[in-house]
Structures are given as C-alpha cells and as structure tokens.
Amino acid sequence: MELIYAGFDGLDVTFKGSIPLSAVDVLEAGKEVAQELKERQYVEIGDFKGHVGPTGLRDGGYSYIVDTGDLGFTWFISKSQRKENWGLRVSCKSATLAAFGFEQTVARMYGELEAIGATVLEESIGRVDFAMDWRVSGDFRIDPDRFSMHGTTTLGQSGDEWNQAWRGQRCTGFTIGKMPGRQICIYDKRLEVVKTQKAHWWSIWGIDRDELDRAEDQIWRLEIRAGKKHLKEHWGISRWADLRKALGDIFEDALVQVRYKSRPWEDNENVSRIEDDEFWLAAKDCITRDLSDWSSNATPGVIKQVMEDQQRQTITAQLVGLSANLAVLSGMDEDEISADLPSQIATLITQHVRGPKAKDFKRKMRKVTRRYEIIDSDGVVRGGRSDTRYGQCPDKVPEVVSGSPAGA
Known part of the structure; x- marks a missing residue:
C-alpha cells in the first residue's frame, strides 16, 4: 500500500x-x-x-x-x-x-x-474536503461489513446514512454520512478517473497508466468531507482562522468516529477490541501531519497541458468518426476510401479556411478561444482583447464583453 x-x-x-x-x-x-x-x-x-x-x-x-x-x-x-x-x-x-x-x-x-x-x-x-489516494494491490477489496462507529456501535446502529456502489461482485465505493454534515467516502479512484476522462490525475500521481495496469494494481481514494452544518455545529468554524486551527482535528476525528476494522465480527463480539485495518491506520497517520504541506507531483502548467492534450485527442477521435460517417453516406467502397476520402476532407476544410467562407471560419475559431481555457501556462490570454489572431467577430458575438471594476 x-x-x-x-x-x-x-x-x-x-x-x-x-x-x-x-x-x-x-x-x-x-x-x-x-x-x-x-x-x-x-x-x-x-x-x-x-x-x-x-x-x-x-x-x-x-x-x-x-x-x-x-x-x-x-x-x-x-x-x-x-x-x-x-x-x-x-x-x-x-x-x-x-x-x-x-x-x-x-x-x-x-x-x-x-x-x-x-x-x-x-x-x-x-465546505472543506481532504482526499488521500492509495496505490494498492489488485486483490484489494473494500468490505462494507467491516465499518463501525466509535466504541461498540456498529454502522447500522449509528443513524448515519450509508450507501454502497457495486460493479458485479465487487464493491467499488462506500459513502457514510450526508452533507451538509460529514461524509466519509471510499471508492475506486482509477475507475472514476477512466470513466470521467480526468487524465490529468495520472500526472498528479506521477504514475503511468500502462505501468499500473501491467502491475494489475488499483488506486483507491479515501475522502473526508466536512459540510457547513458539521463545521459550525460540531467545531464552531465559520472563519479562516477557525478553520486553520482545527483543520487536522476535523479530519482526524472523522477517522476515529468511523473505523474500518481488520476483519468482520460476530453479532455479540465487542467491536472496539478488533484492530483497525492497516488501510485505516495509514490514513490516520497521514492526517496527523500538517495538511497544508501536501502538494501534488505535477505543476499547474503540466496539469493544464494534459487537459489540453486530452481535449485534442477527443476532437481528433470525433473527426475520425465523422469521416467514417461521411464515407458511408457517400457510398464509398474500400478503394475509394483510401484514394479519395482524405482529399475530399482536405478540400472541404480548405473551402472554409480560404476564400469567401474564411471570415466565418475565423469567427468560429474566435468563439472557440473563449470556450476553452482562458490563460495558457505561459500566461497568454486567449479570447481576450489581446488575442486578435482570428480577427474581429460580428456583432452577434461581441468581441469581448468587458469593463473595469471601477467603471473607468
């Protein structure tokens, strides 16, 4: 682990x-x-x-x-x-x-x-959330029956809401509590990252996805969420000073009140006498450190670059898919696809990049500059007044809706 x-x-x-x-x-x-x-x-x-x-x-x-x-x-x-x-x-x-x-x-x-x-x-x-991601072996499993509350109270007796997520015979997530109170969530983070296409997390972790898969390892997240009601009623927290004083205590207490035991227990067995699982012990050790010291393995520029690369890959895949649609609707056979499709697509794009349709194409590009990230890793603003690469837009799409805080 x-x-x-x-x-x-x-x-x-x-x-x-x-x-x-x-x-x-x-x-x-x-x-x-x-x-x-x-x-x-x-x-x-x-x-x-x-x-x-x-x-x-x-x-x-x-x-x-x-x-x-x-x-x-x-x-x-x-x-x-x-x-x-x-x-x-x-x-x-x-x-x-x-x-x-x-x-x-x-x-x-x-x-x-x-x-x-x-x-x-x-x-x-x-609200404030703290998360820990763990690389674990492929045979790692979360057993909902091994969670208990502080003391001898079992989870089912605590009154807390709890929900499970399953994929086949495998539990992929477990949530205890309800916002705006306190929640503890344990879930398969690799599965979530792949499903939601959040590729920047591989850079944050400093892990190659192919290497992880070859090792048949998993990544599981333990996330502790403290909502407004929990912060105010249990900790008296509303201001930054209050929060900074109690940050570690909030999350450490959560892992004391809810525990993940090393094994299930019998109906009449004293739960408090069963040791916490090594997963829970390691998480509590992490929480006892200065939480503000934690940082990722990737710089902001690297994270943004991964996001942009992923978007380009998505668009490329869409272009390929649309090209296949065009080939089918045009009734092309295999030889025609190889010989004619690339040139047809190139001609189609050229007609929009050059000639009478070029102005409309630049207008579309200018709209796109506003849709994506505002500031590059090198600080260049895209879509703002300083970005005139694609000319001016018609009145329908204003060049930039802008002003100053003081109205000057």
Whole structure:
C-alpha cells in the first residue's frame, strides 16, 4: 500500500459583500448574450477573466455563475449592491487545489475578488474536503461489513446514512454520512478517473497508466468531507482562522468516529477490541501531519497541458468518426476510401479556411478561444482583447464583453 497523493479536494466559501455596479453591467451583458446563443460567454472586468453562464442560481439569489477556468473557480455572484448580503460564493475545483495547494488556492481566490473589485466584509466556510489516494494491490477489496462507529456501535446502529456502489461482485465505493454534515467516502479512484476522462490525475500521481495496469494494481481514494452544518455545529468554524486551527482535528476525528476494522465480527463480539485495518491506520497517520504541506507531483502548467492534450485527442477521435460517417453516406467502397476520402476532407476544410467562407471560419475559431481555457501556462490570454489572431467577430458575438471594476 503506497500513498500517492494527499491534499484538499474541495473548498466552498460564501462572502458577505458585493461587486460594483460597473461589474454587474458587464456580467449582465455577458449573460444576455449567453442566453441568446445558449452558451457561456467570455467576459473581462479589469484583470478578472471568466465565462458567464446563461442562468444564475436561485438558491441564495445569485444572478450570475462565472467559471474562471479549469485551474480557477466557479463563482456565484449576486447583482445586489447591499454589502450586508452574502452576495458572493465560490466553489474551488479539485484540479485547482491539487495544482496550487490550500494556501495558494485561497490567495488566488482573494486575487480574483480583488480583480473584480469586490467589497468583502467577512467569510463563511461552507465546505472543506481532504482526499488521500492509495496505490494498492489488485486483490484489494473494500468490505462494507467491516465499518463501525466509535466504541461498540456498529454502522447500522449509528443513524448515519450509508450507501454502497457495486460493479458485479465487487464493491467499488462506500459513502457514510450526508452533507451538509460529514461524509466519509471510499471508492475506486482509477475507475472514476477512466470513466470521467480526468487524465490529468495520472500526472498528479506521477504514475503511468500502462505501468499500473501491467502491475494489475488499483488506486483507491479515501475522502473526508466536512459540510457547513458539521463545521459550525460540531467545531464552531465559520472563519479562516477557525478553520486553520482545527483543520487536522476535523479530519482526524472523522477517522476515529468511523473505523474500518481488520476483519468482520460476530453479532455479540465487542467491536472496539478488533484492530483497525492497516488501510485505516495509514490514513490516520497521514492526517496527523500538517495538511497544508501536501502538494501534488505535477505543476499547474503540466496539469493544464494534459487537459489540453486530452481535449485534442477527443476532437481528433470525433473527426475520425465523422469521416467514417461521411464515407458511408457517400457510398464509398474500400478503394475509394483510401484514394479519395482524405482529399475530399482536405478540400472541404480548405473551402472554409480560404476564400469567401474564411471570415466565418475565423469567427468560429474566435468563439472557440473563449470556450476553452482562458490563460495558457505561459500566461497568454486567449479570447481576450489581446488575442486578435482570428480577427474581429460580428456583432452577434461581441468581441469581448468587458469593463473595469471601477467603471473607468
């Protein structure tokens, strides 16, 4: 059993405060275009750059949802100018926390608040998750019957909600608890990464997928989630200072209250006398260290590059699939496919890249620059005012919905 990653995997925060009216105007303009075109729109507000969606979030009264990139944040923003309202909420992405760590992620969060010109009076921590990924042998199995609560209480007697996921005869995941309380999740992370195509995790782990498969090893994640109710009612945590003081205690206590035993037990057996499984002991040892010290094996630039490479592979696969469709619908036989299909596709693309359709093609490319990542690993902004590689867009798709925090 080898620990290959440990770090924060989720962080949600709500802020009492507001953004300036000039920033609201920019977001509103972007949202209107997003509603018309039914896709997120790129916006710039000073140094704040993101994609605003066509809808808001009714729960909490947030008018705008803004995504600041795969290594950024998801912001929920109210248009209200009342600074006493809890008008700003942020959800940190797991890739952001893996790339930058806890403290730098928080610093970047406040950097984006400053960039948009927000006035922030106080914060309320809504959720914090910590995850540990373990490389284990191929015969590793999770047995739901070996979980117990602290003392002699069995899991079934504890009152906690618990759910299992199975694939054939094998348990692939187990969840104890319910948000916004506390949850402990154990699941097959390799299976989840492959299923959701999150290829950047191989770089974060520093593991070659083919090598892992040849060894017939698995990767399992133990994730501890502390929701707002648990943080506030059990730990008295609302502010950053409260959270930093108790971070280790929150997650360490979770692994004491819920335990994974080394073996099942008989009906009348004292559960507390059975040793914890080595998996649980190793996890508790990990938690006792300074959690803010944990970092991934990959730099932010490497993680972003993997994300972009994966997207290119997806698009390439789509092009091949569409080419096969074209060949079938054109009634081509095997010889014609080999001789004519590549040239037909090249001619079709050339007609759009050059000649009278070139302007429309550049317009589509400009839209694409806004759809993907906003900032490259080298700091170049794509889709913003500085990006004129593909010319200007027609009025239907504004060049950039932009402004400044102060309205200047």
